[in-house]
Amino acid sequence: MTEQNEYPESSRVPTRVLGTPPADAPIVDSDPIHAPEGVPGVIPQDPVKARKAERLVALLFLITFLAGAGFIASYVIFQVGTIDRTATSNYTLGGTLALALLALAAGLTVWVRQIMPKYNLVQERHEMRSDDETREYVGETFLQGADESGFVKHRLLRRTLLLAAAPLGLAPLVLLKDLGPLPGTALRHTVWGAPTKDGKPRRLVVEGSGQPIRAADFNSPGGILSVVPEGYEEDLNALAKATLILLKFRPEELKSGTNLNWTHDGIVAYSKICTHVGCPAALYEQTTHHILCPCHQSTFDAADGARVVFGPAARPLPQLPIGIDEEGYLVAKSDFKVPVGPSFWERGDAEAEARENAS
Amino acid sequence: MNAPPKAISGVSTFVDDRIGAGNFLKRNLRKIFPDHWSFLLGEIALYSFIILLLTGTFLTFWFKPSMGEVTYTGNYAPLYGVRMSEAYASALHISFDVRGGLLMRQIHHWAALLFVGGMTVHMLRIFFTGAYRKPRELNWIIGILLLSLALLEGLTGYSLPDDLLSGAGLRITQGVAQSIPIVGTYVSFFLFGGEYPGHDVISRFYSIHILLIPGILLALVSAHMILMWVQKHTQMPGKNRTDKNVVGAPFYPAFMIKSGAFFLFTFGVIALLGTFAQINPIWLFGPYTPADISAGSQPDWYMGFLEGALRLMPSWEINFLDHTVTFSVLIPALVPLGLVMTGLALYPFLEQWITGDRREHHIADRPRNNPHRTAIGISGMTFYGILWLLGANDEISANFHVDLYTTTWFGRFAIFIGPAIAYWITYRMCIGLQRKDAEVLSHGVESGVIKRMPNGQYIEVHTPPAEDIAAHIRGKQEIPVLESAEDGEGIPPKGARSAIGRLRAKMSEAYGTDRVPLTDGHHEEAHEEEHAGVGAGDRKELH
Numbered sequence: 001m002t003e004q005n006e007y008p009e010s011s012r013v014p015t016r017v018l019g020t021p022p023a024d025a026p027i028v029d030s031d032p033i034h035a036p037e038g039v040p041g042v043i044p045q046d047p048v049k050a051r052k053a054e055r056l057v058a059l060l061f062l063i064t065f066l067a068g069a070g071f072i073a074s075y076v077i078f079q080v081g082t083i084d085r086t087a088t089s090n091y092t093l094g095g096t097l098a099l100a101l102l103a104l105a106a107g108l109t110v111w112v113r114q115i116m117p118k119y120n121l122v123q124e125r126h127e128m129r130s131d132d133e134t135r136e137y138v139g140e141t142f143l144q145g146a147d148e149s150g151f152v153k154h155r156l157l158r159r160t161l162l163l164a165a166a167p168l169g170l171a172p173l174v175l176l177k178d179l180g181p182l183p184g185t186a187l188r189h190t191v192w193g194a195p196t197k198d199g200k201p202r203r204l205v206v207e208g209s210g211q212p213i214r215a216a217d218f219n220s221p222g223g224i225l226s227v228v229p230e231g232y233e234e235d236l237n238a239l240a241k242a243t244l245i246l247l248k249f250r251p252e253e254l255k256s257g258t259n260l261n262w263t264h265d266g267i268v269a270y271s272k273i274c275t276h277v278g279c280p281a282a283l284y285e286q287t288t289h290h291i292l293c294p295c296h297q298s299t300f301d302a303a304d305g306a307r308v309v310f311g312p313a314a315r316p317l318p319q320l321p322i323g324i325d326e327e328g329y330l331v332a333k334s335d336f337k338v339p340v341g342p343s344f345w346e347r348g349d350a351e352a353e354a355r356e357n358a359s
Numbered sequence: 360m361n362a363p364p365k366a367i368s369g370v371s372t373f374v375d376d377r378i379g380a381g382n383f384l385k386r387n388l389r390k391i392f393p394d395h396w397s398f399l400l401g402e403i404a405l406y407s408f409i410i411l412l413l414t415g416t417f418l419t420f421w422f423k424p425s426m427g428e429v430t431y432t433g434n435y436a437p438l439y440g441v442r443m444s445e446a447y448a449s450a451l452h453i454s455f456d457v458r459g460g461l462l463m464r465q466i467h468h469w470a471a472l473l474f475v476g477g478m479t480v481h482m483l484r485i486f487f488t489g490a491y492r493k494p495r496e497l498n499w500i501i502g503i504l505l506l507s508l509a510l511l512e513g514l515t516g517y518s519l520p521d522d523l524l525s526g527a528g529l530r531i532t533q534g535v536a537q538s539i540p541i542v543g544t545y546v547s548f549f550l551f552g553g554e555y556p557g558h559d560v561i562s563r564f565y566s567i568h569i570l571l572i573p574g575i576l577l578a579l580v581s582a583h584m585i586l587m588w589v590q591k592h593t594q595m596p597g598k599n600r601t602d603k604n605v606v607g608a609p610f611y612p613a614f615m616i617k618s619g620a621f622f623l624f625t626f627g628v629i630a631l632l633g634t635f636a637q638i639n640p641i642w643l644f645g646p647y648t649p650a651d652i653s654a655g656s657q658p659d660w661y662m663g664f665l666e667g668a669l670r671l672m673p674s675w676e677i678n679f680l681d682h683t684v685t686f687s688v689l690i691p692a693l694v695p696l697g698l699v700m701t702g703l704a705l706y707p708f709l710e711q712w713i714t715g716d717r718r719e720h721h722i723a724d725r726p727r728n729n730p731h732r733t734a735i736g737i738s739g740m741t742f743y744g745i746l747w748l749l750g751a752n753d754e755i756s757a758n759f760h761v762d763l764y765t766t767t768w769f770g771r772f773a774i775f776i777g778p779a780i781a782y783w784i785t786y787r788m789c790i791g792l793q794r795k796d797a798e799v800l801s802h803g804v805e806s807g808v809i810k811r812m813p814n815g816q817y818i819e820v821h822t823p824p825a826e827d828i829a830a831h832i833r834g835k836q837e838i839p840v841l842e843s844a845e846d847g848e849g850i851p852p853k854g855a856r857s858a859i860g861r862l863r864a865k866m867s868e869a870y871g872t873d874r875v876p877l878t879d880g881h882h883e884e885a886h887e888e889e890h891a892g893v894g895a896g897d898r899k900e901l902h
Contacts, residue, residue: 075459080434080457080458080460081434086461089458089459089461090465090634091634091635094465094631094633094635097630097634098627098628098630101626102627102628105621105622105627106620108616108617108620109624111616112616112620119607119609120606120607121391121606121607121609122599122605123390123391124604125591125603125604125605127719128719176549179550180548180551180557180559181553183544186553187554207650207651226650234442236556236649237555237556237557239648239649240530240554240649241554276534276687276688277531277533277534277535277538278533278649279531279652280649280650282651282654283654294653294655295652295669297670297752297753297764297767310764310767311674311767312669312670312672312674312687312691314675314676314685341534342534343537343538343676343683344537344538344543345539345540345541345542345544345682346544348678348681348683
């Protein structure tokens with residue numbers, strides 16, 4: 001407490017009002033202990049202003065009381081049930097709560113700023129480091145203790161203790177092993193390759209309705225469908241890899257990137273799972289034949305084997321070989337020839353492998 | 360009052376008899392806290408955290424972290440009878456069937472946004488004022504840990520409701536995890552309990568979100584507060600303020616009540632937002648399925664820079680010894696986050712290495728007085744800001760009718776050019792502001808009085824600046840520069856002989872040299888004619 005009032009002459013010190021004690025006099029004469037007199041850096045407020053502020057604070061606290069009571073009342077009065085009633089309940093509860101909190105906050109602020117004195121107190125800092133003597137003492141004590149414990153002298157004890165700790169430290173990691181199965185080749189297959197119960201090829205069905213698709217009915221060029229495998233319409237694990245987009249082209253629109261053997265009458269099926277980080281590539285622009293993933297805007301040319309034309313994806317959307325069954329419905333002729341979805345370390349050059357297998 | 364009331368003295372005697380709390384209170388009741396608006400930024404984060412704990416606990420009473428399928432039969436009619444996960448159904452239940460549930464959910468979400476926002480601006484304040492300098496490096500590191508954990512806490516939190524939007528975020532997280540070389544597939548399978556999406560991830564994220572990370576956050580926040588308390592708060596430069604003292608208001612009663620009021624303000628504003636500003640209306644998104652997504656999906660704001668990095672990256676993937684390394688995911692996922700967080704964590708130590716400054720600092724720097732640091736900071740903000748902006752490039756494209764790919768291309772160049780331009784502009788602005796300061800000290804401030812001289816010349820009378828402003832300006836501290844000059848025999852000092860040593864000396868000189876030394880502008884008598892050139896005087900002694 002060395003320094004006093006920072007602004008001795010500034011306007012921040014209240015000017016004296018006639019009939020009031022001087023600014024540096026104690027507010028209550030009968031309180032010699034807590035009177036700010038003689039405490040440098042504690043500048044009391046003008047008592048007249050303080051009394052005015054008190055009324056304002058009281059008003060604000062009263063608002064908090066009423067708003068708090070209103071909150072409880074709203075809870076009882078406004079029930080939830082429909083969207084509108086939930087909205088009413090939300091507005092009344094939140095409105096009263098916010099009002100109560102803000103009025104209380106404002107009241108406290110006026111209290112601090114207009115009733116409590118202005119403070120300009122000074123406290124000394126001390127260097128954080130301990131003094132040399134202390135450091136030396138601690139250092140000596142440490143060495144003494146280490147010697148006494150025998151940890152330094154007894155080598156066998158020291159080494160076997162470290163040895164003992166090693167497997168225990170690994171134990172928690174080992175315990176985490178059963179968090180999940182090992183990947184194996186799971187990422188390389190989808191349910192399109194799994195045989196159906198009656199041994200027939202799996203049908204393509206429309207997402208949502210579950211309707212199988214008759215090739216002859218899907219006949220307007222430019223058409224697009226989101227397609228899932230029959231029997232797995234609600235299996236999220238299967239859908240995360242097997243969802244397709246099905247597109248209908250005029251024969252002359254298809255370019256060399258698309259494998260024509262895997263199409264049926266201009267109908268092409270690509271994996272809907274983006275090869276970047278796996279969002280469904282769900283947007284399609286008919287005029288340019290561009291498939292766009294809404295997450296990171298990887299863009300694929302659907303007429304040209306879904307090759308990447310823009311964005312961060314590095315590989316085309318894999319194409320699924322499709323055909324029709326005896327009833328004319330679209331079916332998968334086999335699984336995808338390459339893994340679908342985002343890249344992974346073990347994936348390797350799956351495209352080259354697929355080409356080798358084909359030839 | 361001459362004596363404390365019995366109720367208080369009785370209890371305090373009881374406590375003091377047993378744990379001797381009196382000594383602690385004697386030292387700390389009147390602990391001094393300096394005042395500056397920017398010191399309140401961290402408190403926003405602290406109070407948001409408290410609100411998060413309170414509202415989060417409320418939400419756990421009804422939320423069911425299960426991916427088991429149920430048929431929704433609650434009050435929200437449009438989804439009646441729809442198959443969904445129990446997690447999503449219970450989040451809908453909280454929103455529509457629990458009184459105050461929607462309010463608490465929205466307050467929780469808003470508080471989370473403000474929590475990370477408060478931490479970020481607080482961190483920027485610390486950075487730009489150099490408040491991370493010795494002895495506060497440890498608290499700075501704790502702060503960086505807190506910020507990193509808060510991002511993780513946010514990610515695990517917004518993945519819980521299992522609506523279509525939260526699932527999209529989870530899918531991206533999984534795709535990124537899967538792309539990590541060597542271990543990625545295993546990480547993904549262990550995290551999700553098998554193939555994506557599996558049936559485990561929500562219950563796992565739940566325990567991480569409500570127990571593991573909040574526990575660590577609570578411990579680190581406490582450590583953060585204790586260190587701040589022990590080391591005492593930094594103060595802005597001003598009259599009578601030195602590195603050896605702290606000037607301000609006492610903890611009891613002023614600071615205590617002020618802080619309480621600020622907590623209530625924070626809570627009140629978040630309650631207003633939670634009431635009137637709809638956030639994350641999960642009932643509009645529908646249940647998650649990996650087959651669907653809506654256009655314009657955006658993460659919470661603090662994940663925006665990672666989203667932007669993913670969008671900016673050109674496609675790049677290589678085959679390395681029969682294995683796939685997909686840089687188009689790895690680089691955006693790891694590099695910006697790594698650059699920002701590692702850069703921040705190391706900055707205090709790099710600065711110390713460059714300046715050789717081992718002193719304790721308790722007076723905060725005004726950002727202009729360390730132009731290179733400020734320029735580096737703004738440069739980093741620009742880097743972050745461009746990524747963040749480009750995380751919403753589809754919205755920008757749609758709302759401002761800009762071609763989508765143009766925004767991406769803009770970002771790909773801006774991410775390199777922007778920070779460089781920002782660096783240069785900021786540096787020049789700092790120097791300009793320093794010149795203004797020097798001018799105020801040596802010339803005084805314009806008084807608005809025009810005076811005619813005997814020779815007919817008109818001048819404006821300058822008066823000395825107000826005492827507190829002058830003291831604030833004179834609080835500028837020199838930045839030490841490493842000794843690198845050759846001695847009489849042409850031999851440079853030991854540290855500056857190697858290539859690294861020479862580089863270090865060069866950087867030190869650039870970083871620390873005071874381009875605009877303050878002139879000794881004592882205005883004992885008011886000078887009416889002030890025409891001395893700025894910077895003409897001797898360098899001001901700072902110690």
